Amino acid sequence: MQDTELMLRVREGDEGAFKEIVERYQRQILDLCFRYVCNQADAEEVAMDVFIQLYKSRQTYRPEAKLSTYLYRIAVNLSLNRIRDRKRKRLVSFEFLKKDRPFDPESPDSERPDAVYEAGEREAIVRRALESLPEKQKTALLLRRYDELSYEEIAAVMDTSVSAVEALLFRARETLRKTLKPLIP
Amino acid sequence: MKCRDVKKMLSAHSDGESPAEEKMLIESHVRACQSCRTIVEEDLALWKALGTLPRAKASPFFYARLRTRIERSEIQAMERGRRISWTERLLIPASAAAIAVLGFWLGTIAGGNGDTVKQDTATQNSVASATYLDTFDSVPSASFGDVYFAMAGQE
Numbered sequence: 103m104q105d106t107e108l109m110l111r112v113r114e115g116d117e118g119a120f121k122e123i124v125e126r127y128q129r130q131i132l133d134l135c136f137r138y139v140c141n142q143a144d145a146e147e148v149a150m151d152v153f154i155q156l157y158k159s160r161q162t163y164r165p166e167a168k169l170s171t172y173l174y175r176i177a178v179n180l181s182l183n184r185i186r187d188r189k190r191k192r193l194v195s196f197e198f199l200k201k202d203r204p205f206d207p208e209s210p211d212s213e214r215p216d217a218v219y220e221a222g223e224r225e226a227i228v229r230r231a232l233e234s235l236p237e238k239q240k241t242a243l244l245l246r247r248y249d250e251l252s253y254e255e256i257a258a259v260m261d262t263s264v265s266a267v268e269a270l271l272f273r274a275r276e277t278l279r280k281t282l283k284p285l286i287p
Numbered sequence: 288m289k290c291r292d293v294k295k296m297l298s299a300h301s302d303g304e305s306p307a308e309e310k311m312l313i314e315s316h317v318r319a320c321q322s323c324r325t326i327v328e329e330d331l332a333l334w335k336a337l338g339t340l341p342r343a344k345a346s347p348f349f350y351a352r353l354r355t356r357i358e359r360s361e362i363q364a365m366e367r368g369r370r371i372s373w374t375e376r377l378l379i380p381a382s383a384a385a386i387a388v389l390g391f392w393l394g395t396i397a398g399g400n401g402d403t404v405k406q407d408t409a410t411q412n413s414v415a416s417a418t419y420l421d422t423f424d425s426v427p428s429a430s431f432g433d434v435y436f437a438m439a440g441q442e
Binding site for chain 1: 295298299302304326329330332333334336337338339340341342343344345346349350352353356357360
């Protein structure tokens, strides 16, 4: 069933249709939020806020708007708000320094602690580089690199023009080529 | 096509977003230009490096937890609505009372002849004295002392 049809059913009070939308987009939205907030618990909370906002606005949903674009837009805005709040409260998250993977004795990496350390280091460098980008450049880059959205879709999410997205990605790449120089052979 | 112009187009080209008519020109330029080729190679390596970021862990019972939060927020919204209606219910009599008090106060000012203002201090003092000082009793009735002396008297 198409997203639009599902959303129209949600508007009519169909609980199952809402569940289907959540299951369809939960993974993408959670990943997107995680890339912004760099913390599993915060990402889950923001992702839930995204679907709550969708549910609350079901009566005003316009079928001509693409649902995925709408969800991405809410996710980006709420994630950026969360980061701003965190900065305001001066709560610096060092979550990215922790390893996301639990120790697994079966893993080939376990025999090589230096490899695990190296992977963690690389990850931290990438995160820091992404965090240092201006908000718009970061949003364009995340949507392009990880969600593989087209320039047109990114423009719709960010409510801007395709040429602006092109310029944002050009600048983001230029900056990252410098900051991630140690990782680029 | 100038090298500087091609460099600006390389980002969109790497993303497969350059227009068809530019595509061939960019590709032939890159083949011939070492500097632009380096950028293309670096972009590829950059894209690969960005892929090292892990995904979020799967969130167990996501929908069930989401439903709970939605229900909670709906209850809160209803309670907020109820609070508003209570406020509205209180607001009407409170405004009526305020208007009545204001009217009474304005009436006192407009209706008075100013004698109260001119009243001499001696009269005011005598009123105060009659109200408070002369009626002062060291053992006021129904006080602890009064009860105590009453009990002592009975004995």
